[in-house]
Amino acid sequence: MSASASQDGFVVFDKVQKSYDGETLVVKDLNLSVGKGEFLTMLGPSGSGKTTCLMMLAGFETATNGEIMLDGKPINSVPPHKRGIGMVFQNYALFPHMTVGENLSFPLEVRGMGKSDRERKIKRALDMVQMGGFISRRPAQLSGGQQQRIALARALVFEPELVLMDEPLGALDKQLREHMQFEITRLAHDLGITTVYVTHDQTEALTMSDNVAVFDDGRIQQLDPPDVLYEEPKNSFVAQFIGENNTLDGVVKEIKGEECVIQLDSGDLIDAKPVNVEKVGERTRVSIRPERVEANKDRLKEGAHTIKAEVKEFIYMGDVFRTRLKVAGNENFIMKTRNAPDQVRHKPGDMIEIGWLPKDCRALDHS
Numbered sequence: 049m050s051a052s053a054s055q056d057g058f059v060v061f062d063k064v065q066k067s068y069d070g071e072t073l074v075v076k077d078l079n080l081s082v083g084k085g086e087f088l089t090m091l092g093p094s095g096s097g098k099t100t101c102l103m104m105l106a107g108f109e110t111a112t113n114g115e116i117m118l119d120g121k122p123i124n125s126v127p128p129h130k131r132g133i134g135m136v137f138q139n140y141a142l143f144p145h146m147t148v149g150e151n152l153s154f155p156l157e158v159r160g161m162g163k164s165d166r167e168r169k170i171k172r173a174l175d176m177v178q179m180g181g182f183i184s185r186r187p188a189q190l191s192g193g194q195q196q197r198i199a200l201a202r203a204l205v206f207e208p209e210l211v212l213m214d215e216p217l218g219a220l221d222k223q224l225r226e227h228m229q230f231e232i233t234r235l236a237h238d239l240g241i242t243t244v245y246v247t248h249d250q251t252e253a254l255t256m257s258d259n260v261a262v263f264d265d266g267r268i269q270q271l272d273p274p275d276v277l278y279e280e281p282k283n284s285f286v287a288q289f290i291g292e293n294n295t296l297d298g299v300v301k302e303i304k305g306e307e308c309v310i311q312l313d314s315g316d317l318i319d320a321k322p323v324n325v326e327k328v329g330e331r332t333r334v335s336i337r338p339e340r341v342e343a344n345k346d347r348l349k350e351g352a353h354t355i356k357a358e359v360k361e362f363i364y365m366g367d368v369f370r371t372r373l374k375v376a377g378n379e380n381f382i383m384k385t386r387n388a389p390d391q392v393r394h395k396p397g398d399m400i401e402i403g404w405l406p407k408d409c410r411a412l413d414h415s
């Protein structure tokens with residue numbers, strides 16, 4: 049399922065495996081290629097191996113098998129201080145005995161930068177994280193979120209070629225978080241910085257990244273740009289993990305090219321696109337985004353299968369309506385419709401018919 053690594057990326061993981069105890073692999077045969085200037089996000093559940101991958105890339109852990117290349121060279125051949133990597137880790141360790149200003153000055157001093165250049169860059173980095181007034185404080189005199197912002201400024205202040213960030217915005221409130229998301233991507237693109245970013249937050253991953261690698265159990269389940277990941281999940285795990293998703297279980301009845309017919313466990317027939325199924329008789333779980341469900345027959349393809357649904361709940365959300373339906377035994381089937389003048393507001397107890405375009409209903413693995 050993982051993408052094959054091309055050897056010409058700026059960062060390349062080639063068949064990388066990692067075991068801490070010599071028995072279990074926490075990273076399993078990982079292939080990944082990150083182009084120069086690309087913003088790649090690793091997204092996945094807790095314990096799926098994201099931090100381990102960053103630690104190997106930073107050189108704090110070694111791969112048990114396989115090779116990691118940075119700019120065409122094996123990472124181990126480059127001493128850490130020459131790698132030009134900026135880092136923000138999950139436990140944002142600032143130097144406790146130094147002030148904020150000194151923390152930021154440090155990476156510039158080791159690179160031999162003069163005082164006036166340092167001051168200019170430090171000011172810019174602090175302004176970016178909205179911490180300009182805190183230059184003389186020590187880390188112990190800052191809140192967790194403020195420390196996190198200083199760690200971020202320190203990672204970016206020397207304009208590294210590669211930045212690794214592990215949940216760098218976890219301690220921030222929503223507004224500051226959104227501001228920082230914008231600032232980080234803007235800076236990364238302006239300076240051509242290659243970024244490997246780790247987050248649990250799928251909205252953050254979708255909005256910030258050029259490509260997202262979805263991790264599960266030490267493997268990349270799918271690596272694609274945000275729109276492809278959301279609209280064309282390759283398996284049930286990715287479909288469930290990214291965005292809201294309705295699922296129905298059944299058996300493949302018929303496959304004809306890009307379309308198939310699924311007989312649901314309730315007996316109903318529906319139209320779908322065969323994605324992760326190969327033959328008639330196979331069990332499948334189909335996946336449909338709430339915004340692709342249609343109650344308006346005019347919007348469906350002629351001859352499309354429709355299915356009966358019982359309205360359980362109607363939730364008015366302003367810009368959209370969320371209607372919870374019972375469909376083929378699933379009582380948590382969500383339909384999301386835009387609030388338009390001609391849009392029907394269904395009531396609990398209404399019996400309606402719904403459908404979708406076959407391409408929006410993906411027949412995936414039944415795992």
Ligand SMILES: Nc1ncnc2c1ncn2[C@@H]1O[C@H](COP(=O)(O)OP(=O)(O)OP(=O)(O)O)[C@@H](O)[C@H]1O
Pocket residue numbers: 068069074092093094095096097098099100101248
């Ligand atoms: N130093 C270590 N020694 C032994 N096992 C470790 C070590 N670090 C991590 N692990 C294990 O390796 C697996 C992957 O951990 P990792 O920290 O890479 O996950 P993660 O995807 O970053 O999770 P989270 O989202 O919770 O930060 C986990 O099962 C974890 O318990």
Ligand SMILES: [Mg+2]
Pocket residue numbers: 098099100138214
């Ligand atoms: Mg982690």
